[in-house]
Amino acid sequence: MLAMPEVNYIKHLRENEDLSINEISRKTGCNWRTVKKYADGEVSQESLSSSKKGMMYDEGYGEIVDYWLEEDMKLKRKDRRTNKNMFEQLKREHGFKGSYRTVCDYIQYRKPQMKEEKTTRYERLDHPPGEAQVDFGNMTVVKDGAYKDIKALILSFPHSNAGFAYPLPAENSECFLEGLKQLFYQAGGVPTYLRIDNLAAAVISIGKGEKRTYTDSFLRFQAHYNFEVQPCNPASGHEKGNVEKKVDYTRNNLFTTHPIMEDFPQLTNWLQEEMTKDRNRPHYEKGVLIEELWEEDKNQLKALPVSNLPIYSIDSLKVNKYGEIEVDGEKFVIHKARIKQVLILKKEWNQFSCITNDGEVIYQEFRAYMNKTRAIPWDDILNDWEKKPRAVKYSRFYKYLSEKIQVYLIMKPEEIKKRVKGLRKLLEKYALDEIDEVLGAEGRIEREPHELGYILEAKAATYPEKIREAHTPGVLLDYEIDLNTYDKKLCPSLEGGIS
Known part of the structure; x- marks a missing residue:
């Protein structure tokens, strides 16, 4: 199997230079069938194999060395740190576990790049269509x-x-x-x-x-x-x-x-x-x-390809002793997996899937960043509105409130300040969606803020719904006791019976 750069080159010769299969085969030295497969075939999907870049890249030590190199470039040559100095400093101050050769190889690779970055050349760019x-x-x-x-x-x-x-x-x-x-x-x-x-x-x-x-x-x-x-x-x-x-x-x-x-x-x-x-x-x-x-x-523009290319990456991971896996820094419990079981992890842009070696999808979830939000500082905003009540409906934040809360605040212009102050007080204990739900009931849009507070407090104090379970026989569900039956048995005389 050819590496992706070789596949890319074959496709370039076929699509952009319009070479025949035989010409590409002669130019690349690859077998005719191999060239035919990659030149006119579809691009293969990613396999399970993954490459590691090394601890200088993966664990952030390279960034530290980059900073030191950049810092030392401003000093005289005799005052700069040697490779040995950097290696010892990494071990002493940052717990580096790698070898001296690893550090030397990285510095030898990065120094020319950093010098080139210092030499900036500006030119006017001409951009043809496409x-x-x-x-x-x-x-x-x-x-x-x-x-x-x-x-x-x-x-x-x-x-x-x-x-x-x-x-x-x-x-x-x-x-x-x-x-x-x-x-x-x-x-x-x-x-x-x-x-x-x-x-x-x-x-x-x-x-x-x-x-x-x-x-x-x-x-x-x-x-x-x-x-x-x-x-x-x-x-x-x-x-x-x-x-x-x-x-x-x-x-x-x-x-x-x-x-x-x-x-x-x-x-x-x-x-x-x-x-x-x-x-x-x-x-x-x-x-x-x-x-x-x-x-x-x-x-x-070039034509879009006929077939769609699915976008995802493949990795493998092991379930820990708590039955968890870690994806994007967040832990997820996989109930259908065994402890220390190795799973295939398929990551798409918005979700990930855990797949067994048999191809069964045993867990699927949105990626952690899909649900991350930051709170809007409503207390500060309502404080400003309280000082300038006539500016409420012109504020950029007004549209972020639900339609019911918007109406509640401005339906009586002379009470805007009072209602804003009341809403601010309610938000100390309740969320906006809870207040919006209470306002949705008929007649409550006219209520004062403190009355809404009583309703919310009473709602929070109600008993939870009856737990659903499947063990009670159907004939006993919602059975109501008839106390008259007990009265007849205990006091027959009251019902005309014999004492």
Whole structure:
């Protein structure tokens, strides 16, 4: 089986240089059948094998050494730490368990890169139609009455300045590739060239010049969608300046007042509509509508592949002695697994599955970051509203309240201040959704805040619902005792019986 870079090269010769199978076989030295398999066949999915990068990368020691090297570059040569000094300092201060040779190899690899990063060369870039740039941006939305931090993957086309956006919960490999795939489908084609920076989701390590070591999953994705990569030099954001500006533009125009998010599909549809509307404005430099220039870009896009490429990663893990596994830093109990059983872990962008060696899915759950939120500081907001009650309905936070609470606050303009103060008091003990539920009952919208407090307190004190169980015979369920029967037996005279 060929490595992904070799597969990628064969596909490049077939698709972009239009070589025959025989010509590719002669050029690469590979068997004709092997070339035929990879040139015209589908890209194989990821197997269970996973590669480790070593403790300098995985355990963060490389970052420490990078900082020391950068710090020492500002000193005279005689004052800089030697490799031996760094090794001893790592052991003494950071509990490093590796060898001296490991540290030396890493320093020998990183020093030339860091020197190259110091030499920055700026040049004016010309962008023909069909070329694109991609990058992540941090955005904030409101979901279920709380802030949620998300990532927006932005795809921009510098020739036309057209942009596409796709919301995601994180910046890992599965999210990046899933988002990029969806952006290609939104654009209706695949860019000829795609400029990316050194995203950890796609790049393992950086070599000299444009040499990069990409992840197998990214190379598989690239081979399937057949585009060329233009990597940026380290610390050279200007080389993808169009997408950098598009990220800022999207944040300033669509996320300054945080939009309300029901779920990711709803937010995706909203973002797509807004980015489509944005194309109906003049290009900042060319004076032509972006939509017209986008047609030129669109005509140069490569066709989307016929088959869809599922995006996921495969790993294996062992159930611990408590019956737990750890995914994304969170522990999950797997009731159907044995202690120390090895499971296959399939991770998609939004969920993960645990699979036995027989192929049975025994557990499936959303990934931990799907449910992470930050509380909105309602106490501070309501405090401001209490001082300026007439500004309530104009506040950016007003729309984050439920419709019932909105109506409750402003239905009587002369009582806004009192109701805001009452709501603030209720929030000390109850959640917004509990207050919203109480207001939903008929006639309660007219109640005073302290009356709502009594209702909420009484509701909290009610007995729990009857526990459902399957052991009691059906004839006894909801059986009501007739006390008259007992009266007849105990006092027959009262019913006309014989004493």
